[in-house]
Amino acid sequence: MNGNGNGLRGFAPNDLWRALPPLRRKATALLLLGVLVLAAGCQPQAVDAPPAPLNASVAKWFDNHAAAISITNDDWPIPGREPDIDSYVMERGLVMGYEIVTGNSFSGERIFSGPDDERIAYLMSELVPNGFSYYGHGHNHVDHDELSYEEALESFQACYDTMKDWGMKPVAYAYPRSAGHEEETQRALEAAGFLSGRINIRDSGGFLNRLLARNAGKFYNIPGSQLAPDNWFGLRAVEMQSIEFEGCDRCINDNDELTPILDEALERTAWVILSYHSIGQRENWGWYDWDEFRKDVQSIAARDFWTAPMNDITLYVRERENAVITLDLVEGGAGTESIEVTLSDGLDNVRFDQPLTILFDQPTDWVGRPFTVSQDGELLDELVFDTEAVALSLEPNERPYLLRPRHSGSAAIHREQDYLAGGKPSVRQDD
Numbered sequence: 001m002n003g004n005g006n007g008l009r010g011f012a013p014n015d016l017w018r019a020l021p022p023l024r025r026k027a028t029a030l031l032l033l034g035v036l037v038l039a040a041g042c043q044p045q046a047v048d049a050p051p052a053p054l055n056a057s058v059a060k061w062f063d064n065h066a067a068a069i070s071i072t073n074d075d076w077p078i079p080g081r082e083p084d085i086d087s088y089v090m091e092r093g094l095v096m097g098y099e100i101v102t103g104n105s106f107s108g109e110r111i112f113s114g115p116d117d118e119r120i121a122y123l124m125s126e127l128v129p130n131g132f133s134y135y136g137h138g139h140n141h142v143d144h145d146e147l148s149y150e151e152a153l154e155s156f157q158a159c160y161d162t163m164k165d166w167g168m169k170p171v172a173y174a175y176p177r178s179a180g181h182e183e184e185t186q187r188a189l190e191a192a193g194f195l196s197g198r199i200n201i202r203d204s205g206g207f208l209n210r211l212l213a214r215n216a217g218k219f220y221n222i223p224g225s226q227l228a229p230d231n232w233f234g235l236r237a238v239e240m241q242s243i244e245f246e247g248c249d250r251c252i253n254d255n256d257e258l259t260p261i262l263d264e265a266l267e268r269t270a271w272v273i274l275s276y277h278s279i280g281q282r283e284n285w286g287w288y289d290w291d292e293f294r295k296d297v298q299s300i301a302a303r304d305f306w307t308a309p310m311n312d313i314t315l316y317v318r319e320r321e322n323a324v325i326t327l328d329l330v331e332g333g334a335g336t337e338s339i340e341v342t343l344s345d346g347l348d349n350v351r352f353d354q355p356l357t358i359l360f361d362q363p364t365d366w367v368g369r370p371f372t373v374s375q376d377g378e379l380l381d382e383l384v385f386d387t388e389a390v391a392l393s394l395e396p397n398e399r400p401y402l403l404r405p406r407h408s409g410s411a412a413i414h415r416e417q418d419y420l421a422g423g424k425p426s427v428r429q430d431d
């Protein structure tokens with residue numbers, strides 16, 4: 001659920017909408033979702049008045065933010081580590097995801113932080129409840145492009161299964177060793193059950209090339225009106241690395257280089273993934289400066305980003321591209337008495353449980369009045385919007401949500417009491 005919304009405008013499933021046969025409805029919805037057309041409806045009393053159009057759409061990003069960003073850290077979280085990256089990110093209201101190697105912790109001569117009970121417990125019971133997340137990052141930290149399809153699949157599957165054993169929900173994957181470029185590797189990742197995979201992208205180096213790369217959209221997923229990324233298993237991630245580590249000019253080295261990318265992402269309403277290593281750990285591979293990281297966090301917090309794990313954004317986008325909204329207005333003598341909202345995506349509700357933000361215009365006489373949101377007779381939230389435009393975040397679970405304003409009259413109060421007692425209110429007067 002979320003608070004005050006601000007409005008984009010969309011399409012209008014309504015009474016006319018519901019009169020369409022189901023298949024037609026769905027087809028129309030997909031069409032409408034794509035092109036954001038307005039459709040007018042027939043309200044029961046609208047015999048001589050023109051039908052009032054009602055706009056509804058799914059926001060591109062959760063909570064109607066302008067763009068989306070995932071901050072990822074290639075390591076296991078380590079309790080008590082200095083600097084305390086987790087607290088710093090959390091205190092600024094943001095979240096971060098860890099790329100975890102589920103099996104052995106060696107790759108050539110490099111030694112990685114491996115899984116142990118303390119790290120798993122810290123991740124799952126202290127970070128995850130605060131919105132932090134995790135990604136598969138190899139059962140072993142190897143280049144999967146060098147493996148056969150079968151070997152890669154086996155490795156991805158082992159990572160997936162181990163995550164499940166630890167009580168994690170595998171969704172997004174971060175290919176180790178900056179690999180994952182081969183189509184065969186990407187197919188193996190999909191076959192193992194992951195829903196997305198990110199690849200580290202470096203820019204072309206040098207100021208001019210950097211500018212060109214930025215303008216060419218190298219770093220941006222799902223820009224503009226796109227409903228899905230070009231390649232779910234080749235998501236673009238920005239490789240963050242201090243120039244002092246090994247002089248990587250093609251990496252994004254500091255906050256001065258990052259901020260134009262953030263602004264470009266907002267401009268393109270895109271999803272940016274930042275891939276950090278060894279934040280504030282100058283003795284470790286690929287390190288990034290702690291002061292610069294803090295500036296990055298502040299730059300992100302100051303902008304209109306949905307900062308979320310790759311997992312959540314993957315689910316949101318996959319739900320959104322399949323979403324069909326049905327709004328059913330129940331009109332009575334006193335105007336619109338309730339709105340039934342059904343949000344369907346046809347996906348498994350256990351796995352695809354990320355709420356979608358829907359945008360719609362509430363009836364003018366609802367503006368500034370609190371309304372309740374319930375499902376199956378259970379009160380979920382009470383909200384008030386001072387504008388016609390409403391942004392409401394709901395799980396797409398194919399079951400109707402009931403929206404009802406609070407009334408000041410005695411009869412209406414009676415109805416509200418009925419409702420709060422848990423019974424599904426009987427509000428339909430015209431069925």
Ligand SMILES: [Zn+2]
Pocket residue numbers: 074099137141176177
């Ligand atoms: Zn790694």
